[in-house]
Structures are given as C-alpha cells and as structure tokens.
Amino acid sequence: MQVTGPFCINHSMWYSECKFLWQCHTVLLFLLWEGMNCKEQTEALPGFSIEAPAGVRVQRGLCVRIPCNFTVGPGYTLTRDAIGIWYKGYNGFFNKSIVAASTDSSQFPDTTNGRFIFTGKVSAGDCSFSIRDAQPGDTDWYQFRLEDRDGLKFNYLGTQPSVSVTDLKEPDISPTEGLIAGEEVTLTCTAPTNCPGLSPTFTWEGSVNTERTQNHTLRHQDGNFSYWSNITFTPSPRDHNSPLTCTVTYKQESTKKNITLNVDYLNKPDIFPIKKLIAGEQVTLTCTAFGNCMETSPTLTWAGNINITNVGNYQLLQPSDNVTYVSHVTFTPSQTDHNTSLTCTVTCKGISTNHSTILDVEYLNKPDIFPIKKLIAGEQVTLTCTTFGNCMETSPTITWAGNINITNVGNYQLLQPSDNVTYVSHVTFTPSQTDHNTSLTCTVTCKGISTNHSTILDVECKS
Numbered sequence: 217m218q219v220t221g222p223f224c225i226n227h228s229m230w231y232s233e234c235k236f237l238w239q240c241h242t243v244l245l246f247l248l249w250e251g252m253n254c255k256e257q258t259e260a261l262p263g264f265s266i267e268a269p270a271g272v273r274v275q276r277g278l279c280v281r282i283p284c285n286f287t288v289g290p291g292y293t294l295t296r297d298a299i300g301i302w303y304k305g306y307n308g309f310f311n312k313s314i315v316a317a318s319t320d321s322s323q324f325p326d327t328t329n330g331r332f333i334f335t336g337k338v339s340a341g342d343c344s345f346s347i348r349d350a351q352p353g354d355t356d357w358y359q360f361r362l363e364d365r366d367g368l369k370f371n372y373l374g375t376q377p378s379v380s381v382t383d384l385k386e387p388d389i390s391p392t393e394g395l396i397a398g399e400e401v402t403l404t405c406t407a408p409t410n411c412p413g414l415s416p417t418f419t420w421e422g423s424v425n426t427e428r429t430q431n432h433t434l435r436h437q438d439g440n441f442s443y444w445s446n447i448t449f450t451p452s453p454r455d456h457n458s459p460l461t462c463t464v465t466y467k468q469e470s471t472k473k474n475i476t477l478n479v480d481y482l483n484k485p486d487i488f489p490i491k492k493l494i495a496g497e498q499v500t501l502t503c504t505a506f507g508n509c510m511e512t513s514p515t516l517t518w519a520g521n522i523n524i525t526n527v528g529n530y531q532l533l534q535p536s537d538n539v540t541y542v543s544h545v546t547f548t549p550s551q552t553d554h555n556t557s558l559t560c561t562v563t564c565k566g567i568s569t570n571h572s573t574i575l576d577v578e579y580l581n582k583p584d585i586f587p588i589k590k591l592i593a594g595e596q597v598t599l600t601c602t603t604f605g606n607c608m609e610t611s612p613t614i615t616w617a618g619n620i621n622i623t624n625v626g627n628y629q630l631l632q633p634s635d636n637v638t639y640v641s642h643v644t645f646t647p648s649q650t651d652h653n654t655s656l657t658c659t660v661t662c663k664g665i666s667t668n669h670s671t672i673l674d675v676e677c678k679s
Contacts, residue, residue: 263289266343266360266372274350276384277469279411282377284336284343284360288370298364300338302345305356315358316345338362347379348411349467355381384408384471387464395451396567397481402448405462405473410440414466418445422460424477425449453481456508482507482514482541485560485571493549494665495579498525503543503560505569514564516543521556522575523547551579554606580605580612580639583658583669591647591675596623601641601658603667612662614641619654620673621645647675 266286274280288294300318316332317324331349336342343360357376363369385408395401407416415433420426428448435441445462456479463472485505493499503516516529525546532540541562554577561570583603591597601614614627623644630638639660652675659668 261289261370263287263292264370264372266375268343268360268375268377270375271378271380273380273382274347274354275408276352276381277349277466278384278409279346279348279414280350280379281335281346282344282358282379284345284377285341286343286360286362286372287341288362288368292364292368294339294341295365296339298338298362300334300336300343301361301363302332302334302343303359303361304354305358348414349469350379350381352381354379384469386471386473387462389460389462389473389475392475393478395477395479396565397451397453397455397479400448400450402446403460405445405447405464407443407464408471409466410436410442412439412441414441416443417465419463419465420445420447420461421463422477423458424451424455424460451477451479453479453483453507455479456481480507480509480565480567482509482562482564482567482569484569485541485562487558487560487571487573490573491576493553493575493577494663495549495551495553495577496665498546498548500544500546501558503545503562503571505541505562506538507541507562507564507567508538509564509567514541514562516541517561517563518543518545518558519561520553520558520575522549522553522558549575549577551577551581553577554579578605578607578663578665580607580660580662580665580667582667583639583660585656585658585669585671588671589674591651591673592678593647593649593651593675594678596644596646598642598644599656599671601643601660601669603639603660603669604636605639605660605662605665606636607662607665612639612660614639615659615661616641616643616656617659618651618656618673620647620651620656647673649675649677651675 264287266284268282268284272280272282301314301324302316304313304315314324315328316334318334318336318338332345332347334345336344347354357378359376360372361370362372387408388406390404405418405420409416418429418431420429426447426449429445431445433441433443455477458477459474460477461472461474463470483506485503487501487503489501503518518524518527525548528544530542532542534540543560553575556575557572558575559570559572561568581604583601585599585601587599601616616622616625623646625641625643627641630640632638641658651673654673655670656673657668657670659666
C-alpha cells in the first residue's frame with residue numbers, strides 16, 4: 217500500500233520515536249529536508265493501509281455512501297483527537313480542495329453546502345463519508361488524509377475512490393397491464409432512490425382522474441428508504457392509449473416516466489333489429505359489441521326463454537386494431553315468448569358486458585267455436601268463434617267457411633286489461649238436414665298471422 221510520508225513532521229514526534237541516534241540519522245536528514253521544503257513525499261510504510269471501493273456511481277441529485285476503513289503503522293495509536301479529511305482530486309495544495317472533515321467547520325470550512333458529510337469515527341479507523349444531492353461537478357477522485365497528535369499526518373494514496381455522477385434514472389410505474397375499463401385500479405410510481413432525508417415530491421398527469429393519490433415512505437432496517445406514490449382511478453374506454461406521467465422532484469432535480477395506458481374494454485352490446493316478431497315465424501337477431509379484447513376469443517352467449525335453433529359468432533377487425541364482436545341467434549318465437557327478456561352477453565379476459573331486449577311477439581291463439589250442441593234442421597242458430605291475441609294495430613279478418621247458408625256475421629274485439637285482445641265473431645244460419653256431419657271453419661287473420669278452428673255440425677231432423 218502506498219502512503220505519503222510525514223508531512224512537515226515536528227521534532228517532538230521524531231524524538232518520541234527515535235530512542236537511539238543511530239536509529240534516526242536517516243530520519244533526521246529526511247526531517248531536515250522536509251522541514252525546509254514542506255512538501256509531500258510518497259513512501260510505502262508498513263501498517264498504513266486503507267480499504268475503500270475503487271469507484272462508486274451516484275445519480276444526479278441523489279446520495280451515495282462511500283464505506284472506508286484505515287489502519288496506522290506499528291507504534292501509532294489513534295486518539296480521540298484524530299481528524300479525518302477527504303480531498304477532491306490532488307493538486308499539491310490539499311487545503312484548497314477539502315470536501316469533508318471529521319471536525320467542526322471552523323477549522324475546515326464547508327465548501328459543499330453540507331452535501332459532503334464525514335460519517336466515520338476516525339479514532340476507530342472508520343473513514344466513511346457520504347454525498348447528498350450529487351452534482352456533475354462531484355465526479356472526480358478523492359483522497360483521505362489522517363491527522364493526529366504528535367504531528368502524525370498521513371495521506372493515503374493507495375486507494376483513491378472515484379465518484380461518477382450519472383443521469384437521474386426514470387421512476388418505475390407498475391402495473392402497466394391488466395387495466396380493465398370500469399374496474400378500479402391502483403398504479404404505483406417508485407422513486408429511483410433510497411436516500412434518507414430526501415423525500416421527493418410526486419406529480420401525476422394524464423387523462424384519468426389524478427385526484428386520488430397517496431405518497432409513502434418506508435425506512436428499512438439497513439437505514440435506507442423507499443419512496444413511492446399510488447394513484448387510484450377507474451379507467452374508461454376513452455383512456456385506452458392515453459398517456460400517464462409520474463414526475464419525481466428532488467431539491468434541484470426531477471425525473472419523470474411516461475407510459476401509455478393499455479385499457480381492455482368492451483362497449484355495451486346492441487341487439488337488432490328491434491321489430492315485432494310473429495309467433496311461429498323463424499327470425500334471426502344480431503348482437504354486436506365493440507372493444508379491443510383481441511388476445512383471446514371472446515365468449516358471446518344468449519339467454520332467454522326462446523328455443524334457440526342456431527348461434528353464429530365472429531369478429532370484425534377494425535383499422536384501429538379494435539374489434540367488433542358479432543353474434544347471430546336464430547329461433548322461432550312462440551306466444552309464450554311475448555314480453556320476455558332476451559339477453560346477449562359478451563365476455564373476454566374477465567371483462568363482461570351485456571344487453572337485454574324485451575321480445576314483442578305478435579300472436580293469435582287457435583280459435584274456439586261454441587256452443588257445441590245438437591242443431592235442429594230448420595231452426596235458426598248462432599255460433600260464436602273466439603280467439604285471443606295481441607294484434608291490435610289493424611282490425612283482424614274473421615271468416616267462416618262451410619256448406620251452411622249464412623244469414624249474418626258479426627265481428628268485434630274485446631280489449632283485455634293486459635292490452636291483449638279477444639277477437640269475437642258470430643255467425644247466424646239455419647241448418648238443413650244436408651249440413652249434418654259437414655265442417656264449419658272459423659279463420660282469424662291479422663297482419664300475416666292466421667289461425668283457424670273447425671267443428672263438425674251435428675244436425676238432427678225436427679221431430
């Protein structure tokens with residue numbers, strides 16, 4: 217290990233170490249030379265060593281600790297008055313480049329505004345120091361010097377740690393994936409520092425709601441700190457591909473991280489066409505939804521009281537890399553499907569959205585003819601045909617067909633409290649013996665819906 221020899225060593229130190237003149241004649245000559253020139257000399261002296269990292273890196277505006285330990289040679293004992301001094305670089309005039317000292321500032325003025333701090337205990341052989349709010353000008357080599365009683369003054373040149381000040385790193389934002397429209401999420405911005413006493417200021421900017429933020433500080437067992445900020449918001453589809461920025465500001469420096477939000481979303485689906493359905497007539501309805509869930513195939517399902525004949529699903533890729541999801545359902549509605557709900561649900565990567573429609577089914581029940589009784593040939597009779605349905609936008613057509621000689625037909629509607637309709641028709645005729653065992657049919661037709669009922673006439677001769 218290379219160390220400097222005594223620097224302007226006084227005679228009291230020489231006398232205490234040289235008990236015999238023959239042991240000290242070389243040193244005496246050296247001291248005389250040193251005393252006249254008062255310049256530093258470098259010598260390899262046994263027992264004088266220093267251990268410190270060859271180099272450290274620190275981000276601009278942050279802090280770093282340089283651990284250091286040293287020893288002195290045989291015959292020397294460190295006292296409580298021992299002083300440690302760190303110099304920046306070496307130009308032959310150490311007192312002009314002092315950055316940290318273990319004693320008060322009255323003896324060694326503070327040239328770094330308190331940014332360099334001697335943290336070690338010199339009397340215990342600890343020469344550690346730290347730098348806060350590191351600046352580019354701090355990049356250099358550093359030397360340690362020891363001063364103690366009896367003129368003990370040594371400059372340790374064997375290891376001169378270098379400090380490199382680098383650009384300030386960006387903070388980290390996480391998570392950046394798995395954002396789902398409509399679901400609350402919390403993102404974390406972590407500052408790129410563990411410096412104690414250097415609490416940064418966090419600022420969030422973006423299209424999302426940035427009012428719900430909370431800053432945190434955690435002290436670890438090793439004395440280091442962690443600083444982070446949380447932002448909580450509920451993303452919407454319009455936030456997809458929008459920027460979010462976290463800025464971390466220290467005393468004189470700031471750094472920021474920009475991310476682009478990747479929000480998975482599905483718009484609420486739509487069912488069409490919305491039209492009146494006719495009981496007994498097959499129909500195909502379509503469900504469409506718009507979104508960006510393209511990594512997996514979505515699931516499109518239909519739910520309702522209908523009897524589904526067929527379902528077909530597919531995707532339409534848009535130029536913007538968004539997707540329109542399409543599903544067709546084919547079924548034949550019945551009277552019992554009227555006013556029931558039909559729901560289309562689209563599910564993709566944990567996102568689920570649905571839409572329901574109320575089926576409007578036009579129907580007519582099979583009519584009924586009454587009274588069912590024996591008819592008397594030659595005696596006029598009135599029979600009634602009734603059916604139940606919801607065809608109210610137009611007047612239905614009720615017709616009778618058979619071999620009878622119809623005298624009169626009367627048709628009318630009876631509105632029910634549920635807005636359904638009973639359609640009624642009366643037919644008056646005088647049966648003859650030839651009408652026996654012939655068919656009489658009542659047919660009700662409304663807006664393309666047609667239903668009928670037939671009865672066999674039972675005619676007996678008049679006694």
